[in-house]
Amino acid sequence: MHPENPKEVDVIDKKTTAVLETISIHDAEVAAGIEIFAEDDTHLHRALKERHIGMITLVGVFGTGLFLSSGGTLAKTGPVGMCLSYLIVGLIVGMNQMALAEVAALAPLTGSTIRHAEIFIDDAVGFALGWLKVWNAILPGALVSTALIMQYWSNLSPGIWITIYMVPICFTNIFSIRIYGEVEFVFALLKIALILILVLAGLVVDLGGVKGQERLGFHYWRDPGPFASYIKTGNLGQFIGFWAALSSVVYAYGGVQGIALLAGETRNPRTNIPKAAKRILYRVVGLYMIAVFILSIIVPYDDPKIATSDGTAAHSPYVIAFEKAGIKVLPDIVNALTLSSAWSESNLGITQTSRILFSLAVKGQAPKILLKSSKKLKVPYVGVAIGLVFLTLAYMTLNSTAANVFSWFQNITSSVLLLEWIIISINNIRMNKALKVQGYSRSDLPYTNKIAKASAWISLFGSTLLLVTGGFTTFIHGHWDTATLFSSYCSPILFAIFYLGYKLVKKTKQVPLEEICLPALMDDYHSKPEPPSEPLRGWKLLTFLWA
Template sequence: MPDIEASPYDGGDDKNANVVVVDEIDRAKDVQIDVHTHLRDGVQRRMEQRHIQMIALAGTLGTGLFLSSGKVIAHGGPVGAVLAYILTGSIAYCMLICVGEMAVYAPVSGGYIHFIERWWNPSVGFAVGIQVCFQYCLFLPSEIIAANILISYWDKAFPASHQAGYMLALMIGAAAINYFGVRWFGESEFVFAVIKIALVIGLIIAGIVIDLGGAPNHDRIGFRYWKDPGPFAPYHGSGDLGKFLGWFTDLLQAAGSYAGIESIVVAAAEVKNPRVALTKAIQRLFWRILIFYVLLIFVVGLIVRYDDPSLLQSTGTAASSPFVIAMERAGIKVLPSIVNAAILTSAFSAGSSLMYSASRMVYGMALRGFAPRVLAKTTKRGLPIVALAFVTMFYALAFMSLNDGASTVLNWLSNLNALIGYIVWGSIAITFLRFKKGLEAQGIDRKTFHYHNRWQPLPAYWVIGWSSLILLFNGWEVFTRGSWNATNFVIAYITIPVFLVLVGGYYIVKKPRHLKPEELDMFSNIPTDEEVTHEETPPKTWFGKAVNWLFT
């Protein structure tokens, strides 16, 4: 990367300059600074490479994959489910290629929100940032609720007093991990990621054993369920149309399992050797998607019939898992409790991880003037304490689940934000195209970077095309005969007009100038290699050496 230092911002008469007021800079108050050239980032690089590698491998593996995969099989059939996960995985990976190249070039706070604001348009960056922060803060209590329900697998009585106590303990634990600092968060995610990886590998092995007749009932299944009831499930109709609709519905459900996979770049400003760490993480994500998602769904489709009535009975515990259903059908009695315990750690980890991502998103928004500046305050050790406190308050929404009516509202709000992910993915891809044009217009060779993809811009176009199609047609069920429901229609499409209103509102109020590719800021506030290079102390124990070999 060229080592070019941008000229200082001189204030000037440009009313459209992207500036933010930050106090206590150079011991002065109310000093206007350019958010790109003189940005004062308070976070510190305390996360190890092995932390970011494990977060990349298993950071977003949660209850959606382990519990809701049964619905994917029921709606699309075994082959339809695998094809849906392959296609959705390809969209997610192409998006990661786009955001990864930008993050390796500019490992700074704010992640992809900053990239969108900087290289596309501040109006779009503001809109994406508001929606993502809103989405993460609403999903935060949902993970606590999911973990609480998982505990009911053992606590059969499960009175309201027990539920409140369990949720309070889960909240305190997840919050404490974040308040202790980024290194504690990294260590905890490393441990949870190991558990989740072990769970995935264990489920795959257990599924293969069941399929080959190694279970107590010694029933060799093979590909029997691909023949009867068949490879594709008809959904809302019969024949080829019903099978196609089942597969398309699975695209939406599979996206929930990949949701948040792009948040890996949020840690770019707090990891040591970010350019090396992120490059390795992005390169390894292909195999994560192939093994942890596609292979897992393939095995599920071998051992459970798509017309099994238990697949659509959502209990929120391990009883909903298609693997547990297969184990019970095969006569295995012990593993369901072990699976439930492992999924519980996944839900707890997801709550902690969402808190980290949401607080850093809020911090990055405040740092660039998109949120109150007080949210950009950090401690001496680089902890965005005010942003963390703000995000922590959303945990309290979990107590709404103790009331049936309030729980319905919470679920409605969560579903309302489910498709924000595709808006984010599409925005990231469009931003990359602008980033690429800016580099070309200014004579900067991408091939000299630590990470670049030679197939670009094809992956970016792939993301934009599929994201647009899915956003446009995701509510198709509402328009089928006899299925009209105003609430479902709003949930399916309200995210689009809200996004456009946020973009338009910011543009009307702030009037940011849309820059040409040759005007894009490709240099300021981007650290040089020397500034972010860190030589880690070689491990001395055999265990440390093994971990270092595997994850760095």
């Protein structure tokens, strides 16, 4: 039947047009979603399981910051100050993880925060952060550490050890990401086991379980005291020491945010990344706090050996405590643990470099050749090759002057960690604002956490404060140090240069809240259902350390 009334025809035409427009809008949203995930789905293989993701991040966190550098932190702020420093930064990191988990579940993309910044903030932010992270990842500081650590046992040239350790790093990264995941999983298990050994040995020492050693208890909390003075004396000196320690503790937690970097190669990422984020928080903050607490009761902060480090276990605060107790085998164990950590960090650096370059290439901010991946293994081999080439910079350590300069330049990139935490928080804040503007609710997200919305603001404030005050000691009268100032604020300045330069050239603008591609992300979420995760019950609760 056809309507005879022209007005009825007009009404039908309008309805038809509206339906067609709705269909075309939906098709456009679907196409946008396909475009966002196209490169990840085409060039990468989702082979990593939840246990791989969690343990890869664990490997990147527990390293020289705990085993070697914690002595310097203890010397600056004392036992109670050190415990508070690790707790405060751990809370900031934990809140940041909750914010990241929500965004990463909605947009599980390789490069994580770099891609998220493009979607939720501004293309220029992703460009600036991406290239800063490339710079940070390609510097082979961890490989240099392996050569230095080996000098604890051998007098061979560091160049020999650099070459030896480069070979397995090369093979681990050119094969399937699954192989890389399994290798790092084993190293992470080993690291957890050895941390537990240190903790138990520390308890034995503290409780007087070593022959000829008196029970320490909390003796060192009373003498020389709970807080150390740094630069100044009295309460002011104690506060300066505590605040200076916060900056060093930030770098000890560095790597936690990398949990979503390999989202494009993770199975069921919308389920597994949030779960791994929660568990890595328990593992990292929990193990750190236990290890640091034990350290605070077995070593006095005024021991002159702990304030310096030669890169080996000789000046590790744990080793110093065990040597005092007459336990001779522990220095070798700590050095072996530090060596495995340094090797894993170097291995992770190649993986990060290749995936960050991949994510930049997806956005057209790096050459498209970086998207190339092997047909069978789905490994972005061009980025891997570039990372391996930059490993050769480690040979600069063969010249002592070059090594000093290299170490200095490496240190100036460390504030990239805080910059990334800040952007992670902003991504979450803008996502929540866009949800409200576009008529969605938080219940529409693949994953939500009750505290994530507030924690994004708290971690933003905390991270910004730590970044701004990172080099505050150089402004204290009589303590000016140009190198400290430069290393503390070089990365934010470079970020600003990259950001403003890209905006001027590309004329980018902040993405309006109403134009953030939530419909496309939601459509991808609903079109790729994932099986629900099984809760840990009974004896399986013990597996939270490795599952």
